[in-house]
Amino acid sequence: MPRATFRITRGSGESAAFKDYTTDVSEGMVVLDAVHQVQAESAPDLACRWNCKAGKCGSCSAEINGKPRLMCMTRLSDLDLSMRVIIEPLRAFPHVKDLVTDVSWNYRVKQRIRPFKPRKPDAPDGTWRMQQSDVDRVQEFRKCIECFLCQDVCHVLRDHHKHEEFAGPRHFVYAAALEMHPLDVEDRVGDLRGKDGIGYCNITKCCTKVCPEHITITDNAIIPLKERVVDEFYDPLTRLFRIFRPRKPEAGS
Amino acid sequence: MTDYKTHEHDVLIIGAGGAGLRAAIEASAAGVSVGVVCKSLLGKAHTVMAEGGVAAALANVDDRDGWKVHFADTMRGGQYLNNWVMAELHAKEAPDRVRELEAWGALFDRTKDGRILQRNFGGHKYPRLAHVGDRTGLEMIRTLQDHGIHRGIEFYMEHTVTRLLKDGERVVGAFGYDRERGRFRVFRAGAVVLATGGIGRAYKITSNSWEYTGDGHSLAYHAGADLMDMEFVQFHPTGMVWPPSVRGILVTEGVRGEGGRLVNNRGERFMFNDIPDLYKNQTAKDAEEGWRYVTGDKSANRPPELLTRDHVARCIVREIKAGRGSPHGGVFLDIAWIKEKIPNAPEHIRKKLPSMYHQFKELAGVDITAEPMEVGPTTHYAMGGVRVDGVTQMSTVPGLFAAGEVAAGLHGANRLGGNSLSDLLVFGKRAGEHAAAWAKEHAAPAPVEGQVRDAAAAALAPFDRASGENPYTIQHDLQDMMQDKVGIVRTESDMASALDGLSALRRRSANTRVEGNREYNPGWHTALDLENLLTVSEAVARSALDRRESRGAHFREDHPSKSDEYARHNTVVSRASDGSMRLRREALAPIRDDLKVVIAENNA
Numbered sequence: 092m093p094r095a096t097f098r099i100t101r102g103s104g105e106s107a108a109f110k111d112y113t114t115d116v117s118e119g120m121v122v123l124d125a126v127h128q129v130q131a132e133s134a135p136d137l138a139c140r141w142n143c144k145a146g147k148c149g150s151c152s153a154e155i156n157g158k159p160r161l162m163c164m165t166r167l168s169d170l171d172l173s174m175r176v177i178i179e180p181l182r183a184f185p186h187v188k189d190l191v192t193d194v195s196w197n198y199r200v201k202q203r204i205r206p207f208k209p210r211k212p213d214a215p216d217g218t219w220r221m222q223q224s225d226v227d228r229v230q231e232f233r234k235c236i237e238c239f240l241c242q243d244v245c246h247v248l249r250d251h252h253k254h255e256e257f258a259g260p261r262h263f264v265y266a267a268a269l270e271m272h273p274l275d276v277e278d279r280v281g282d283l284r285g286k287d288g289i290g291y292c293n294i295t296k297c298c299t300k301v302c303p304e305h306i307t308i309t310d311n312a313i314i315p316l317k318e319r320v321v322d323e324f325y326d327p328l329t330r331l332f333r334i335f336r337p338r339k340p341e342a343g344s
Numbered sequence: 345m346t347d348y349k350t351h352e353h354d355v356l357i358i359g360a361g362g363a364g365l366r367a368a369i370e371a372s373a374a375g376v377s378v379g380v381v382c383k384s385l386l387g388k389a390h391t392v393m394a395e396g397g398v399a400a401a402l403a404n405v406d407d408r409d410g411w412k413v414h415f416a417d418t419m420r421g422g423q424y425l426n427n428w429v430m431a432e433l434h435a436k437e438a439p440d441r442v443r444e445l446e447a448w449g450a451l452f453d454r455t456k457d458g459r460i461l462q463r464n465f466g467g468h469k470y471p472r473l474a475h476v477g478d479r480t481g482l483e484m485i486r487t488l489q490d491h492g493i494h495r496g497i498e499f500y501m502e503h504t505v506t507r508l509l510k511d512g513e514r515v516v517g518a519f520g521y522d523r524e525r526g527r528f529r530v531f532r533a534g535a536v537v538l539a540t541g542g543i544g545r546a547y548k549i550t551s552n553s554w555e556y557t558g559d560g561h562s563l564a565y566h567a568g569a570d571l572m573d574m575e576f577v578q579f580h581p582t583g584m585v586w587p588p589s590v591r592g593i594l595v596t597e598g599v600r601g602e603g604g605r606l607v608n609n610r611g612e613r614f615m616f617n618d619i620p621d622l623y624k625n626q627t628a629k630d631a632e633e634g635w636r637y638v639t640g641d642k643s644a645n646r647p648p649e650l651l652t653r654d655h656v657a658r659c660i661v662r663e664i665k666a667g668r669g670s671p672h673g674g675v676f677l678d679i680a681w682i683k684e685k686i687p688n689a690p691e692h693i694r695k696k697l698p699s700m701y702h703q704f705k706e707l708a709g710v711d712i713t714a715e716p717m718e719v720g721p722t723t724h725y726a727m728g729g730v731r732v733d734g735v736t737q738m739s740t741v742p743g744l745f746a747a748g749e750v751a752a753g754l755h756g757a758n759r760l761g762g763n764s765l766s767d768l769l770v771f772g773k774r775a776g777e778h779a780a781a782w783a784k785e786h787a788a789p790a791p792v793e794g795q796v797r798d799a800a801a802a803a804l805a806p807f808d809r810a811s812g813e814n815p816y817t818i819q820h821d822l823q824d825m826m827q828d829k830v831g832i833v834r835t836e837s838d839m840a841s842a843l844d845g846l847s848a849l850r851r852r853s854a855n856t857r858v859e860g861n862r863e864y865n866p867g868w869h870t871a872l873d874l875e876n877l878l879t880v881s882e883a884v885a886r887s888a889l890d891r892r893e894s895r896g897a898h899f900r901e902d903h904p905s906k907s908d909e910y911a912r913h914n915t916v917v918s919r920a921s922d923g924s925m926r927l928r929r930e931a932l933a934p935i936r937d938d939l940k941v942v943i944a945e946n947n948a
């Protein structure tokens with residue numbers, strides 16, 4: 092059976108270092124299988140996250156040969172096994188141990204984004220009417236599996252560490268899903284410009300390239316949100332107009 | 345002195361899938377303090393993987409639907425071993441629970457007139473499953489999560505509970521550890537809700553994640569609660585079998601719904617060879633009629649591939665055992681063949697089954713529009729679980745509630761597709777409501793120090809041994825044995841030998857050793873999960889041994905038909921005072937007369 096070597100980050104803090112493991116490679120294996128095999132054979136305390144093994148839960152994010160990817164969806168046959176395969180934890184978040192990072196920052200950012208607030212129901216039985224064409228756009232954003240690969244690759248977080256000032260692409264997708272939700276009447280545009288720091292994004296599109304759900308993060312979520320920010324804050328006419336006519340109907344109207 | 349940190353809540357919820365989150369939202373709405381503990385990060389629980397949809401008689405697509413039909417379908421599917429109180433509440437309340445999700449931001453696929461769209465599924469008389477493409481579970485868990493984080497609920501992500509704490513008869517909290525640092529935690533609570541999901545990791549081939557080690561089942565059992573219907577484990581007929589890495593991953597029923605046919609290595613469409621008498625006049629006579637059915641001809645009968653899950657799974661096993669399987673130990677599921685019937689078949693398949701197309705393309709390198717898939721049965725769902733009161737979801741232990749897959753009752757001997765997601769919503773809500781009410785009246789006393797000390801000592805034992813076995817090896821051996829001996833086709837002798845095997849494994853598991861330290865150490869976690877796996881495996885094996893008939897998901901080769909003697913009771917196991925597992929047969933509660941009429945009407 093062919094064998095391959097995996098160079099995996101081990102340990103935590105200052106003492107974290109690469110360690111090489113060689114294991115058998117069988118047909119159809121993905122990187123997560125190799126990690127599990129190493130765990131069962133020679134490193135029982137090797138830490139990594141996973142749940143679904145089918146690209147549906149967004150738990151197994153890591154950097155494979157320097158690229159942010161899901162370990163369960165990366166087949167070994169797509170990698171060059173004549174060289175060591177390097178597996179590292181995400182870099183944009185504090186390291187915990189081995190392949191695990193502390194992603195709790197993402198959950199805190201999400202919590203501060205204003206929640207969904209629906210308009211009054213359309214029908215007397217308390218339900219709404221929406222056409223499929225109205226929900227298609229938002230359904231794209233709601234495919235997000237919260238793998239945080241886009242956060243990891245974004246230079247504003249990865250290199251400039253603007254975690255305090257910048258919500259990151261995942262949360263722009265989330266905000267876009269709420270802002271473009273056919274029923275929502277909340278206004279998040281001021282927050283996007285302010286504490287979410289959407290202005291830091293300079294549309295490099297790196298986030299879109301790594302999204303395993305193929306969400307067009309930049310074109311479909313970020314750019315339309317930026318346009319709303321511009322409309323609301325930099326265009327004096329729009330602003331004046333808005334004083335007399337709110338951008339969205341008020342809740343309950 | 346054991347070193348630990350204490351957290352106090354009125355209601356503690358163990359599990360953050362659909363059931364746990366829905367319970368948490370309801371309990372916090374009742375004005376009590378709520379804590380939620382889960383083994384993974386928030387939003388990663390098993391519910392995220394559900395595909396097909398959530399069953400509710402909204403009657404948006406067919407106005408003949410209503411709670412009575414849904415009730416009757418659920419009871420028939422469960423072969424009448426269901427807790428009919430739950431089946432009635434479920435059918436009546438599911439529509440409101442689904443509409444409520446929409447009010448919280450969920451976006452289901454729409455009908456032409458702008459309402460929630462519903463689709464057909466096995467065992468449901470009318471189109472009943474509200475859905476979002478093939479990612480309904482993701483939509484549901486994300487909606488509950490995003491709503492829940494604004495309700496003042498405290499979340500303990502990546503924490504694992506290893507024991508329930510009691511005060512006399514009552515459950516008053518839980519003991520566990522955080523995965524990151526391995527520090528101990530004590531949760532004090534007036535009421536505890538188990539929402540821990542299923543037991544699939546007791547088997548080698550499963551669609552379930554590492555979390556499904558039967559923790560809730562085992563915690564309840566060791567706290568003195570009854571477990572019921574444990575013999576009923578649903579094996580989904582079509583899981584992937586190759587490559588090894590994806591073995592067990594689900595292949596949706598939708599493939600067969602679109603005309604996919606099951607074929608053995610001789611090219612035979614074997615499902616036509618064995619059609620149960622009960623279904624003879626509802627099944628297509630030949631391939632031609634089956635094709636007419638899947639293309640919407642209302643006068644045609646369904647192809648045999650669309651018979652009940654348990655039957656299809658058994659037929660597949662028989663082909664494999666007889667040497668007529670596919671190269672990697674499955675059978676062929678072929679959808680590509682429909683190109684004989686329609687001109688633009690590849691395009692049609694990609695449109696109807698997008699995630700299956702990608703799943704096979706990316707993980708198996710198989711183009712399902714051009715070649716057949718290899719599939720085989722996979723362990724999917726536990727109908728059995730904690731025995732609860734149908735109205736309040738309280739177990740037989742005061743202060744301990746259970747909801748979702750970990751609870752028994754709604755599904756009886758076999759669950760219908762889509763009835764799990766609705767189960768989570770209906771009974772998650774009920775559990776949250778009643779747990780809050782209970783907690784308001786029963787404050788939590790301080791935990792007994794001795795129990796905490798014991799729990800901590802047990803958790804640390806694998807570190808203390810100078811030598812011992814690798815816990816992964818024991819887990820693999822257990823999975824192999826359960827697959828082999830207490831799987832889809834069961835016999836007396838196999839199960840008796842499984843029980844012996846479990847005793848041997850139990851001795852080995854008392855002697856595991858783990859390497860490294862307490863920080864994020866999966867080897868340690870695996871060692872601690874073994875106790876739970878052993879407990880649920882024994883419960884399944886004992887219950888299956890006692891039911892000497894075949895019904896629903898439980899098939900006995902030595903007793904291949906249904907028996908009246910077994911039609912009137914549920915199997916219940918509990919922990920005897922000497923620590924051994926005790927089994928009893930609990931008579932079904934007599935069903936209300938008006939519900940009998942509903943069933944009769946719908947069977948007419």
Ligand SMILES: Cc1cc2nc3c(=O)[nH]c(=O)nc-3n(C[C@H](O)[C@H](O)[C@H](O)COP(=O)(O)OP(=O)(O)OC[C@H]3O[C@@H](n4cnc5c(N)ncnc54)[C@H](O)[C@@H]3O)c2cc1C
Nearest residue numbers: 359360361363383390391396397505541748749762764765
């Ligand atoms: C591939 C697949 C597709 C499916 N499709 C459908 C479908 O279309 N329709 C349908 O109705 N059903 C479907 N099901 C079944 C359904 O998804 C599950 O039964 C359901 O999601 C279970 O939900 P739950 O809330 O009970 O548990 P889960 O969502 O599994 O949540 C369990 C929670 O408990 C926590 N937990 C467990 N043990 C502990 C412990 N010791 N300490 C702390 N926390 C713990 C876990 O971390 C997790 O948060 C499908 C299942 C699979 C596998």
Ligand code: SF4
Nearest residue numbers: 245292294295296298
């Ligand atoms: S497009 Fe914006 S959000 Fe995306 S990676 Fe580039 S800077 Fe970051």
Ligand code: SF4
Nearest residue numbers: 235236238239241302
């Ligand atoms: S937007 Fe895409 S890359 Fe970002 S978290 Fe969601 S699924 Fe992952």
Ligand code: FES
Nearest residue numbers: 143144149151163
């Ligand atoms: S394990 Fe779920 S995405 Fe990889």
